[in-house]
Amino acid sequence: MSRTREAFVLPLLFLTVALLGGLRVADRIVLLPPPLFTLVLAFLLVGVLVRSGALAPERLMSAARSPLANISGAVVIVTAFAAATQAFNVAIPESGLPRLLFSVFLLVLLINTFAASPDRVRVLRSVLVIFGSAFVLKFIVLAALSDPAGGWLKRVLLAMLEGLTLGTMSQELYRPATGYLAFLTLILFVGALALLPSRPDALLPTRYDPRRGELER
Amino acid sequence: MRESTARTLGLVLAAAYAVFIVWLYVRQPQTVAEMTGALSATVGAYRIDDRAFADGLRFFRGDQFDAARLAFDRADPAHQDSRTQFYIAYSYYRQGWGRVYNDDALFARGLEAVDRAVAVAPQGRIAVEDPDLQLRSADELKAELQAGLRRELADLNPLKVFRQRK
Numbered sequence: 333m334s335r336t337r338e339a340f341v342l343p344l345l346f347l348t349v350a351l352l353g354g355l356r357v358a359d360r361i362v363l364l365p366p367p368l369f370t371l372v373l374a375f376l377l378v379g380v381l382v383r384s385g386a387l388a389p390e391r392l393m394s395a396a397r398s399p400l401a402n403i404s405g406a407v408v409i410v411t412a413f414a415a416a417t418q419a420f421n422v423a424i425p426e427s428g429l430p431r432l433l434f435s436v437f438l439l440v441l442l443i444n445t446f447a448a449s450p451d452r453v454r455v456l457r458s459v460l461v462i463f464g465s466a467f468v469l470k471f472i473v474l475a476a477l478s479d480p481a482g483g484w485l486k487r488v489l490l491a492m493l494e495g496l497t498l499g500t501m502s503q504e505l506y507r508p509a510t511g512y513l514a515f516l517t518l519i520l521f522v523g524a525l526a527l528l529p530s531r532p533d534a535l536l537p538t539r540y541d542p543r544r545g546e547l548e549r
Numbered sequence: 550m551r552e553s554t555a556r557t558l559g560l561v562l563a564a565a566y567a568v569f570i571v572w573l574y575v576r577q578p579q580t581v582a583e584m585t586g587a588l589s590a591t592v593g594a595y596r597i598d599d600r601a602f603a604d605g606l607r608f609f610r611g612d613q614f615d616a617a618r619l620a621f622d623r624a625d626p627a628h629q630d631s632r633t634q635f636y637i638a639y640s641y642y643r644q645g646w647g648r649v650y651n652d653d654a655l656f657a658r659g660l661e662a663v664d665r666a667v668a669v670a671p672q673g674r675i676a677v678e679d680p681d682l683q684l685r686s687a688d689e690l691k692a693e694l695q696a697g698l699r700r701e702l703a704d705l706n707p708l709k710v711f712r713q714r715k
Binding site for chain 1: 555556557562570573579
């Protein structure tokens with residue numbers, strides 16, 4: 333990995349995600365600090381990245397590197413953790429039943445991914461799907477349900493969920509800019525994850541060998 | 550560029566950016582004006598618009614409270630000057646004060662403004678030497694606003710109509 337990427341690109345990308353992750357635009361600008369649970373999710377995600385080889389900590393910090401290079405590597409890991417925390421802050425709704433459901437869903441999904449030990453490419457795809465689906469559910473489906481004016485999507489959803497009261501589903505309504513910023517934040521985050529130094533063997537996808545009955549690279 | 554120079558520069562940039570982000574989340578500026586104002590206040594370079602403040606004071610003394618607040622907001626767009634915020638809070642108090650009942654919404658906004666004033670005042674202490682005011686400190690003003698928002702039996706006292714606005 334080039335030193336420019338390690339010293340400048342990755343920390344600044346991750347810090348930008350950390351900045352934008354809590355940004356909500358309503359009548360005023362609000363900066364929401366991450367809930368404690370997002371720390372747990374971020375910790376699990378970093379664990380999944382390390383296990384899959386998408387993040388190779390030994391390429392950022394090791395006895396073979398100079399102290400300055402190790403500090404620089406530590407900054408990448410710490411900022412990646414902060415960015416992961418804020419990415420979950422973007423993805424999880426702020427209140428009510430959806431917050432609980434999203435939190436449990438993401439926790440189970442991450443534990444499942446951790447247990448499955450997929451390779452780097454599959455983990456990055458999985459992260460893209462996790463954050464992409466969370467974005468759609470929060471900023472399109474839930475936002476439509478919470479909109480007091482109510483568009484066609486709200487009518488369709490209400491017809492599908494006949495009998496459901498929206499008291500515990502409604503979320504605080506933000507300006508459309510919040511959704512665009514959230515999208516940008518998640519794209520930056522997934523892009524930065526793809527730039528992380530990976531284990532060399534993790535670049536090869538795993539394949540099932542029917543003769544030996546196990547996964548191999 | 551040498552490797553150590555590049556890495557040091559990267560660390561300094563990342564540290565400065567991280568400090569800026571933490572500062573933003575702690576201060577919670579709500580507009581760009583508030584953010585730039587709070588930044589300049591941090592380094593002691595924030596100045597209010599004296600002319601707009603004088604206009605606000607003139608409107609305030611003439612009981613034109615809405616106009617006064619507009620002028621005060623122009624004078625202190627970043628809400629970083631404790632004296633201006635004190636006058637904004639006072640304008641809510643005077644406008645919301647009533648002989649029979651107070652306007653709770655205006656008193657609540659006054660309370661928000663006085664809290665803002667205290668938050669940016671050195672050691673949280675505000676004392677304004679203005680002979681036109683009877684409440685010359687943030688503590689007195691805040692207590693008056695809080696008392697106005699409280700519901701109590703004394704509210705039904707008919708002699709209340711003889712009280713004076715401060």
